[in-house]
Amino acid sequence: MPHSNSPVSQTNDPQQRVTRRALFVWFAAVAVYVVAILGRTSFGVAGVEAIDRFGIDASRIAVFTAVQVGVYSLAQIPTGVLIDRQGPRFMLIVGALVMAVGQILLGFTSSYPVALAARVLIGAGDATAFLAVMRILPSWFPPRKTPLFTQLSTAIGQMGQFLSAVPFLALLHAKGWQVAFVSLGAVGVLVALAAVVAVADAPTKPGEEAAAKSAKVPLRTTLSTVVRSPVCWEAFFIHGFSIFPMITFTLLWGVPMMTLGMGLNEQEAGTVLIVLTVCMIVASPVLGAVSARLGVRRDMAVIVLCSLTPLMFLWFFSTSTPRGFGAILAVVIVMGTVVPASNFGFDNVREHVPPAMVATGTGLANMGGFTSSMVAAQAVGILLDHSADSVQYTWEDFQYAWIAVYVLAVLLIVGLLVARAKAQPQMRRLKIVEQAPPTKAN
Secondary structure (H helix, E strand, O other), X not given: OOOOOOHHHHOOOOOOOOOHHHHHHHHHHHHHHHHHHHHHXXXXXXXHHHHHHHOOOHHHHHHHHHHHHHHHHHOHHHHHHHHHHHOHHHXXXXXXXXXXXXXXXXXXXOOHHHHHHHHHHHHHHHHHHHHHHHHHHHHHOOOOOHHHHHHHHHHHHOHHHHHHHHHHHHXXXXXXXXXXHHHHHHHHHHHHHHHHHHOOOOOOOOOHHHHHHHOOOOHHHHHHHHHHOHHHHHHHHHHHXXXXXXXXXXXXXHHHHHHHHOOOOHHHHHHHHHHHHHHHHHHHHHHHHHHHHHHHHHHHHHHHHHOXXXXXXXXXXXXXXXXXXXXXXXHHHHHHHHHHHHHHHHHHHHHHOOHHHHHHHHHHHHHHHHHHHHHHHHHHHHHHHHHOOOOXXXXXXXXXXXXXXXXXXXXXXXXXXXXHHHHHHHHHHHHHHHHOOOOOOO
């Protein structure tokens, strides 16, 4: 009988090496995540058409964004709990179908309240995809490879933004609102079917999955452990500090700042957003390798790297006259390169939170970026209105409004340092225990 540690016995073990089966499962799960981001960003490129279809003004259009991000953020912990208890495969399927229903409803309706309800469904379905992918990774990949696949997952997910900006927009202009959004719903159904066929929670043997589900951690224990975990709160602040300037910029205020404040045309503004996305995709696998190498020290890398973004904005807004195209490109290149460090907190959660609670802990961490972004976007808007006499914002108005970004960055880094002081001893103790040699049996 071959020894259990023989190379042959390890060949098909996902915990020892990356297997074809693991790649197959991962690719199917990431496909759902790509479609989730496609659905999340599709409305952003259809703003003009939405104003005409629903007969509303720009301020009411902004409510769609608030609803989407708000539902997504609020759904993180409940979704994480469901993933931990029902399994990521189940939630990927349900989430994709819920998104599909929302997109189809949005395609057929011309009622503003019904369209808002559709966006609630899309936000709720969207909330399942990323957490489910993060929950699948540690079951199918070796621990040292998981940070890399975390970054690759988020990088590939950004293709959804490209799909909304290019083929979806082309379909919208060619065939109209109904065809475009109903087609998104059809794509959601297709990826749900792909998840049914290809995704598995873990490489379990017959009978093991049922046994694992019968040993679920009580809900109260899960929530209490996650909410009290300094590791999860450190990840919350890591995600918030790393990603909120980018989301604030791309979600709402970047294009107005470039076109109204700087005087760039729409083509130049679009180029800036494309460069930002490319930088995020290129930097993701590099920072994944960095995260795997640094281990518990990865939080200091976040502080160093992601402090560059507010510093670049300070430099950018330091002149009395508007900066040019090259300056904003420099800002987004730096910002896009360091944004993938927002995933470092998820790596800490995966490594230092009990496996049965990883999705819930990741949900709390993921709330950091989107909650911070909602606060920042609203605060920038309030300061813009305070500074400007009308909606024709100037360079000076954006200089003043961006104070909100600097203040929030300081608050988040203080929160990160406080959480780090409590999380580091816990993570180092766990690392010592894991590295201790096993005791010999008598």
